[in-house]
Amino acid sequence: MSDEASQIAENRRRYEELKQAGQGHAPRALPGPSPRGVLLDEGAILHRETIPGGWYWTTALKAGEALRLGLDHGPSSVALIAWSAADTSERLNTADTVKVQWTAALTKGRVLFSDMGRVMLSLVEDSCGAHDALVGGSNAASNAARYAGGPHRNTRDNLVLAALKSGLEPRDIPPCVSFFAPVVVGPEGRFSWNAAGRRAGDFVDLRAEMDLIVALSNCPHPLDPAPDCAPNPVAVTRFRAPPPAADDLCRTATIEAVRGFENNAAGF
Secondary structure, three states: OHHHHHHHHHHHHHHHHHHHHHOOOOOOOOOOOOOOOOOOOOOEEEEEEEEOOOOEEEEOOOOOEEEHHHHHHOOOEEEEEEOOOOOOOOOOOOHHHHHHOOOOOOOOOOOOOHHHHHHHEEEEEOOOOOEEEEOOOOHHHHHHHHHOOOOOOOHHHHHHHHHHHOOHHHHHOOOOOEEOOOOOOOOOOEEEEOOOOOOOOEEEEEOOOOOEEEEEEEOOOOOOOOOOOOOOOOEEEEEEEOOOOOOHHHHHOOHHHHHHHHHHHOOO
């Protein structure tokens, strides 16, 4: 075996060893999907918004508040990025979110990490688990290749506008998480689209674990095979989340999440 092949084999062995150790502390099975149609306490609701198809929205989100993203008007995909409100150089890190939790499957019980090893958002409810942290959002080139009769609005340009509105620049935009994007990774690493993975009425509740600036874009995912660029409106509700219990799943599911919340408490 060549030196390069030996190094690859050793790296693979070490990866599997670390993965096994990390997953050994995770629950054997996360809970199933949240039931559709669960209503929020009206007294906890702070703001309601509808993001039209193709548009974006930004909001400040305080620690302990939450966002419900809902497909009340039919299937769509919502790209999300976030920055720490205290220091916008700290931002969402999708690569760490995936590798720290040893999975690209984001669903109830998982968290979204910043590039400082802290937890930004917790997925406290989720009806479908069809979310993508690997592919990223659309841009002008992907839309031009996908749709006739353009130009059409796209996630990259929307997030640039969202950043500018928050006093930030294009270089401050991290890779996004796309909610309601049923991307499937095959055994050979190829991406495919499972249209049955999302339905009208799906929702996800995201609890803020620090004060945040959040940007959302409602544009079709680059892998969505629909022939027309016609995303449905998306309902967004900002509300006061119930205080987390001592055994809160998002805070205890993995030793990495525990460490992330310890970093939150320490302020770094």
